[in-house]
Amino acid sequence: MQTGSSKDQAIGSQGFLTKLVEDIFEKVFVRSRDRESKVIEFKPPADLENILDLTLKEPTEDARLLDICHDVIKYSVHTGHPLFFNQLYGGMDQYTMGGAWLSDALNTSMFTYEVAPVFTVMEKYVVKKMIGLAGMEFGDGVFCPGGSIANMYGLNLARCKKYPEVKTDGMSRYASLCILTSEQAHFSIRKGAAFLGFGMKNVVLVKCDASGRMLPSDLENNINRLQAEGKEPVCVVATAGTTVLGAFDPLDKIADICCKYRIWMHVDAAWGGAVLLSKEHRILMSGIERADSFTWNPHKMMGALNQCSLFLTKHKDLLTESHSARAEYLFQQDKFYDVSYDTGDKSIQCGRKVDVLKLWVMWKSKGDNRLESAINNAMDCARYLSKIINSREGFRLLLQPEFTNICFWYVPLSMRNEEENDGWKRRLSQVAPAIKERMMLEGTMMVGYQPLGDYVNFFRVVLSNLDITEEDMELVVNNIERLGKDINPQ
Amino acid sequence: MQTGSSKDQAIGSQGFLTKLVEDIFEKVFVRSRDRESKVIEFKPPADLENILDLTLKEPTEDARLLDICHDVIKYSVHTGHPLFFNQLYGGMDQYTMGGAWLSDALNTSMFTYEVAPVFTVMEKYVVKKMIGLAGMEFGDGVFCPGGSIANMYGLNLARCKKYPEVKTDGMSRYASLCILTSEQAHFSIRKGAAFLGFGMKNVVLVKCDASGRMLPSDLENNINRLQAEGKEPVCVVATAGTTVLGAFDPLDKIADICCKYRIWMHVDAAWGGAVLLSKEHRILMSGIERADSFTWNPHKMMGALNQCSLFLTKHKDLLTESHSARAEYLFQQDKFYDVSYDTGDKSIQCGRKVDVLKLWVMWKSKGDNRLESAINNAMDCARYLSKIINSREGFRLLLQPEFTNICFWYVPLSMRNEEENDGWKRRLSQVAPAIKERMMLEGTMMVGYQPLGDYVNFFRVVLSNLDITEEDMELVVNNIERLGKDINPQ
Ligand SMILES: Cc1ncc(COP(=O)(O)O)c(C=O)c1O
Ligand SMILES: Cc1ncc(COP(=O)(O)O)c(C=O)c1O
Numbered sequence: 010m011q012t013g014s015s016k017d018q019a020i021g022s023q024g025f026l027t028k029l030v031e032d033i034f035e036k037v038f039v040r041s042r043d044r045e046s047k048v049i050e051f052k053p054p055a056d057l058e059n060i061l062d063l064t065l066k067e068p069t070e071d072a073r074l075l076d077i078c079h080d081v082i083k084y085s086v087h088t089g090h091p092l093f094f095n096q097l098y099g100g101m102d103q104y105t106m107g108g109a110w111l112s113d114a115l116n117t118s119m120f121t122y123e124v125a126p127v128f129t130v131m132e133k134y135v136v137k138k139m140i141g142l143a144g145m146e147f148g149d150g151v152f153c154p155g156g157s158i159a160n161m162y163g164l165n166l167a168r169c170k171k172y173p174e175v176k177t178d179g180m181s182r183y184a185s186l187c188i189l190t191s192e193q194a195h196f197s198i199r200k201g202a203a204f205l206g207f208g209m210k211n212v213v214l215v216k217c218d219a220s221g222r223m224l225p226s227d228l229e230n231n232i233n234r235l236q237a238e239g240k241e242p243v244c245v246v247a248t249a250g251t252t253v254l255g256a257f258d259p260l261d262k263i264a265d266i267c268c269k270y271r272i273w274m275h276v277d278a279a280w281g282g283a284v285l286l287s288k289e290h291r292i293l294m295s296g297i298e299r300a301d302s303f304t305w306n307p308h309k310m311m312g313a314l315n316q317c318s319l320f321l322t323k324h325k326d327l328l329t330e331s332h333s334a335r336a337e338y339l340f341q342q343d344k345f346y347d348v349s350y351d352t353g354d355k356s357i358q359c360g361r362k363v364d365v366l367k368l369w370v371m372w373k374s375k376g377d378n379r380l381e382s383a384i385n386n387a388m389d390c391a392r393y394l395s396k397i398i399n400s401r402e403g404f405r406l407l408l409q410p411e412f413t414n415i416c417f418w419y420v421p422l423s424m425r426n427e428e429e430n431d432g433w434k435r436r437l438s439q440v441a442p443a444i445k446e447r448m449m450l451e452g453t454m455m456v457g458y459q460p461l462g463d464y465v466n467f468f469r470v471v472l473s474n475l476d477i478t479e480e481d482m483e484l485v486v487n488n489i490e491r492l493g494k495d496i497n498p499q
Numbered sequence: 500m501q502t503g504s505s506k507d508q509a510i511g512s513q514g515f516l517t518k519l520v521e522d523i524f525e526k527v528f529v530r531s532r533d534r535e536s537k538v539i540e541f542k543p544p545a546d547l548e549n550i551l552d553l554t555l556k557e558p559t560e561d562a563r564l565l566d567i568c569h570d571v572i573k574y575s576v577h578t579g580h581p582l583f584f585n586q587l588y589g590g591m592d593q594y595t596m597g598g599a600w601l602s603d604a605l606n607t608s609m610f611t612y613e614v615a616p617v618f619t620v621m622e623k624y625v626v627k628k629m630i631g632l633a634g635m636e637f638g639d640g641v642f643c644p645g646g647s648i649a650n651m652y653g654l655n656l657a658r659c660k661k662y663p664e665v666k667t668d669g670m671s672r673y674a675s676l677c678i679l680t681s682e683q684a685h686f687s688i689r690k691g692a693a694f695l696g697f698g699m700k701n702v703v704l705v706k707c708d709a710s711g712r713m714l715p716s717d718l719e720n721n722i723n724r725l726q727a728e729g730k731e732p733v734c735v736v737a738t739a740g741t742t743v744l745g746a747f748d749p750l751d752k753i754a755d756i757c758c759k760y761r762i763w764m765h766v767d768a769a770w771g772g773a774v775l776l777s778k779e780h781r782i783l784m785s786g787i788e789r790a791d792s793f794t795w796n797p798h799k800m801m802g803a804l805n806q807c808s809l810f811l812t813k814h815k816d817l818l819t820e821s822h823s824a825r826a827e828y829l830f831q832q833d834k835f836y837d838v839s840y841d842t843g844d845k846s847i848q849c850g851r852k853v854d855v856l857k858l859w860v861m862w863k864s865k866g867d868n869r870l871e872s873a874i875n876n877a878m879d880c881a882r883y884l885s886k887i888i889n890s891r892e893g894f895r896l897l898l899q900p901e902f903t904n905i906c907f908w909y910v911p912l913s914m915r916n917e918e919e920n921d922g923w924k925r926r927l928s929q930v931a932p933a934i935k936e937r938m939m940l941e942g943t944m945m946v947g948y949q950p951l952g953d954y955v956n957f958f959r960v961v962l963s964n965l966d967i968t969e970e971d972m973e974l975v976v977n978n979i980e981r982l983g984k985d986i987n988p989q
Contacts, residue, residue, distance in 0.1 A: 185671070337950060
């Protein structure tokens with residue numbers, strides 16, 4: 010007995026943890042302000058498996074384990090680095106870090122007030138604040154493990170609002186339920202439709218304008234067509250800030266149509282939601298107050314650490330009605346406190362990680378105003394980067410960005426002043442991957458690329474780190490030019 | 500420009516974070532080894548909202564914010580405290596904490612090798628190890644945000660295996676698909692059935708024996724009955740370690756039946772999975788190697804921090820087949836490294852938090868053996884606690900525990916030696932809530948209670964903290980006796 014874990018393993022002697030924290034300060038956080046340091050020290054999978062001693066079996070001395078942790082740090086991507094533009098998250102802020110670490114240390118779960126008293130009331134305040142920023146008078150909400158799952162909540166609530174009996178009876182009676190979203194929408198709508206039993210083919214993709222915004226006329230045409238075919242649209246998913254182009258669907262017009270046809274309107278503002286904090290830019294989302302529900306990921310543009318996503322809705326009790334299972338072992342009604350604070354049954358989860366504190370601490374520290382100016386700064390940087398790209402030889406914008414996704418091609422020297430026929434496009438499609446490879450091996454910066462419809466591979470620089478500057482934007486262009494100008498794809 | 504966040508807000512000056520970390524060491528971690536300290540300083544919701552300054556609007560000075568964080572610590576539940584027995588998780592280990600903090604600091608997402616190289620290969624090793632412990636030769640797996648969602652993966656894979664076209668076509672053609680699980684199964688099976696479009700009523704509850712284990716004969720009867728009614732069972736969910744009683748369904752016998760009727764067998768080992776690490780106790784799960792898939796939550800019995808859950812399956816490519824949406828902006832096929840390492844499309848999520856490191860660091864430190872003895876220790880403590888309960892006046896075991904859930908009633912002095920009729924039972928049902936209230940207000944310990952079927956409210960002590968001792972077991976009984984002996988419910 011008591012051999013369970015020898016006492017020097019317990020948190021009592023914190024030698025390992027203390028040293029690891031020092032390393033994190035010295036080896037991770039410094040890189041987030043040192044533009045000369047590498048974003049990544051790339052190794053291919055097989056090499057990494059060789060370098061890291063990953064097998065689990067024997068116990069390991071602290072010193073050796075710390076060495077391995079150094080390698081974990083060394084070979085991981087430093088997403089807090091100012092030149093990490095690869096994803097819709099990035100940046101490093103000591104307040105959100107503090108909130109995350111304290112949540113880890115308090116290690117609890119959001120199901121009941123009993124085990125998460127502080128975080129339950131905190132979540133209430135944050136939800137209210139965000140509902141208010143969207144211009145809704147009241148509502149409800151819940152932190153979800155990612156925007157994809159938050160979007161699935163939107164689909165499920167739309168379905169349960171119309172047909173509450175689906176919860177017990179299943180989808181079998183509803184051959185015809187479908188979802189409309191734009192062709193630029195995030196893939197989680199299709200994943201969600203598959204998972205929830207709608208089926209991917211029952212996600213109807215509405216056309217977009219040249220900027221990637223849903224065309225309301227095509228939405229209405231599709232609704233009419235579907236209804237004529239005997240299908241029943243139960244949810245329209247608009248996007249505020251599309252993943253690739255950063256486009257904002259025209260929410261007000263979409264709301265008119267949803268109103269007219271009485272269809273649930275969900276807005277995927279996972280990426281764009283942060284503009285609600287900016288008096289200058291919130292106009293991009295006007296109409297959001299008319300939505301039934303929306304998704305907002307503060308771990309993207311707002312700089313909170315992963316995972317930090319909310320599903321929010323103006324319908325007061327629908328989360329609970331749609332998801333509750335009333336487990337007696339958790340949600341006893343004879344508790345001595347107000348059990349309406351046991352909010353776990355709103356969720357499809359049972360244990361639910363505390364994601365509120367990392368957002369709350371950061372927000373409390375900065376206040377609305379500093380968050381607002383940080384977001385305005387990112388928008389300014391986006392404009393500045395577009396301006397440089399427009400004026401620099403060899404660079405070509407896909408389109409004028411509405412948001413902080415800056416999409417562009419780089420045409421190397423060998424390909425300029427040539428006829429831009431199919432062969433040329435085929436060659437151009439090889440440029441971004443080739444530059445990306447060099448960039449990764451050099452490790453100085455990370456930017457993503459992808460094709461989109463008729464557009465061959467282009468770069469997408471995503472600004473979500475709130476500490477970036479105009480000089481960083483110049484580095485982006487200079488790096489790509491330096492890495493790519495001599496490329497000559499065949 | 501550059502006003503985004505003033506530079507003293509960035510991680511460069513880490514004054515706030517440094518102080519908060521000191522506080523966490525002094526105010527959180529100490530409690531995890533000080534049995535005299537409180538588990539909780541309980542305040543009702545309204546009081547807590549008054550005490551904590553939760554509103555978000557103005558910026559806040561670091562000193563003030565640290566004060567609020569102290570209150571967050573003060574009024575939160577200390578789940579690392581040795582006398583926290585309220586949930587199926589608890590305990591505090593510096594290695595898992597280190598892994599969690601380092602994951603936060605590196606803040607990335609599991610979708611591609613590109614942004615999570617180390618964690619992608621690490622996840623591969625951990626999945627392989629766990630698949631191996633289950634006695635499967637090969638397989639696949641993925642960390643999920645909780646066991647509930649892992650169970651939903653099981654349901655979806657079962658469905659997609661039988662009817663791959665459900666992914667595109669939806670559930671409408673399949674009026675008759677149903678799921679069988681025991682009446683003691685976790686509520687996530689019903690939540691999952693609702694969310695995935697099966698419908699809650701298509702979860703058929705199989706009867707259990709007196710210990711809470713699924714009755715294979717009743718399973719087979721139900722399958723026959725359902726088939727006769729034209730229904731189609733697509734998944735049997737067995738439980739290894741039920742939530743309330745800690746019972747292990749007879750996996751081998753269930754596997755025989757699933758084999759015979761060709762039905763997918765998913766095992767919810769969220770709670771019990773840890774016994775696979777113990778040569779002495781893994782017999783509880785014999786038959787697991789024959790399952791198609793299983794759920795295992797290392798954040799429960801193994802002591803990893805929340806969230807840490809896996810879905811594991813012996814079917815090699817089915818996760819990807821069932822969930823992929825092939826987003827071009829993430830999963831480009833023209834990358835310069837082996838894109839089979841881009842594992843994000845296995846998941847229903849897009850961004851996926853790094854949950855592997857908190858498990859890996861802990862496991863690497865302790866090795867299999869120290870984990871094994873910790874689990875054996877918890878089992879020994881459970882036996883010891885049952886023994887005390889059996890011999891102490893006023894305490895009454897519900898049943899001899901198979902695992903580390905010890906369920907019992909406490910009969911206060913006023914109710915002993917009375918006829919145990921319905922009135923007596925009604926009075927008994929008030930005892931646990933009354934003691935729980937006193938316990939919470941005193942703050943010295945946390946234990947849950949619930950009714951179950953015909954059993955009125957009873958205590959459930961759950962041992963998942965791996966550092967507990969026999970003395971702690973004595974404290975459990977002494978505390979309940981002290982708090983409850985004078986209770987006289989009417
Ligand atoms: C048997 C069982 N399965 C599944 C779960 C759900 O796990 P999670 O809380 O991680 O969603 C639980 C939670 O207690 C459980 O006891
Ligand atoms: C528009 C949009 N919606 C939803 C998501 C999904 O969010 P998550 O990655 O948190 O699941 C993304 C992710 O990039 C997104 O860009």
